[in-house]
Amino acid sequence: MLRYLEAVRHGETPVNAAGANPAVARPYLPDSEVFLTERGERQATDVGRRFAALPENELPDLVLCSPYPRARRTWELAVAELRSAPEFRIDDRLHDRDRGRFRVLSQARARLLHPDEAAAEDRDPLGYRPPEGESFRDVADRVGAVVTELLDTGPERVLIVAHDAVVLMLRQVLEHLPDAEILALAERGLAGNGSVTSWQRDPRTGFRLLAYDDRTHLTS
Structure with missing residues (x-):
């Protein structure tokens, strides 16, 4: 039964490093072609070292990952730091x-x-919804x-490696946060590259952040 859920945002990409300058006219690459910067790779390694420092019984049983290369590469570098690899x-x-x-x-350029x-x-x-989005x-x-699905069939400890939008909406889904609170979170800033967000689940009361x-855990 699922009792502990964590979510990691992928490491930094060139898009993240460029910031939100609306004057930037350079088209973004397709998601299938967005990879980590050198700093993003260091962040992914830091994520792995964070988990490597945990007792064996606190490591994830299952890792679910976004299909995008920036997320997959983040976990590839992170898992290299672990003594054994969980199911992926x-x-x-x-x-x-x-x-x-x-x-x-960029979002700023589109606006x-x-x-x-x-x-x-x-x-x-x-x-x-943006056009076709x-x-x-x-x-x-x-x-x-x-x-x-995880509630019904998942193991006890699950790690998700994905994106800031996924982390944000996990908060709404798991904590039943009202829209106003989600918008306030977004206004203050979404989860950063290489960050970890975690919840514990009580079968009677639900998830607690x-x-x-x-x-x-990040060194850069």
């Missing part, structure tokens, strides 16, 4: 939010070039389906 699965439902036709632009879409997003930040509620639905966006 790719789960396509853990990919980052699909921004549709805007996926080749600058498409003010009508920016206005629609401002009216409903969690429900807004998905909303944060869509992310919550697929993440919620993963959690439901233990740590959000913990980066104390």
Whole structure:
């Protein structure tokens, strides 16, 4: 029975390092081509060392990973630090939010070039879908389906390696946070690269947040 769930955001990528400058016109690469920076690789190694320092009985029994290379590479580097590798699965439902036709632009650039879409997003930040894309509620639905399966058939300790949108919507799904609180979390800043967020589950009362966006293990 699932009792402990952790989520790691992948290490830094060139897109993350570039920041949110709306003047940047360089198209983003497809998600299948976004890899870690050198700093991102160091962060992934730091994640592995964090887990390697735990007692054997506190290591994950199962790792579920986004299909995107930046997440897969994060776990590849992390698991190299462990004495033994837990069961590993790719789960396509853990990919980052699909921004549709805007996926080749930074979010800031897309808002600058498409003010009508920016206005629609401002009216409903969690429900807004960019053209041919998905909303944060869509992310919550697929993440919620993963959690439901884990509750029914999962092992005791599970680690998810994915993206900031996945971590954010895990908080809503697991903690039943209202939309206003989710938006406030996003406003303060999403989970950072290489961060760890963790929850403990009581079968009677549900999930309790233990740590959000913990980066104390990172050396860079």
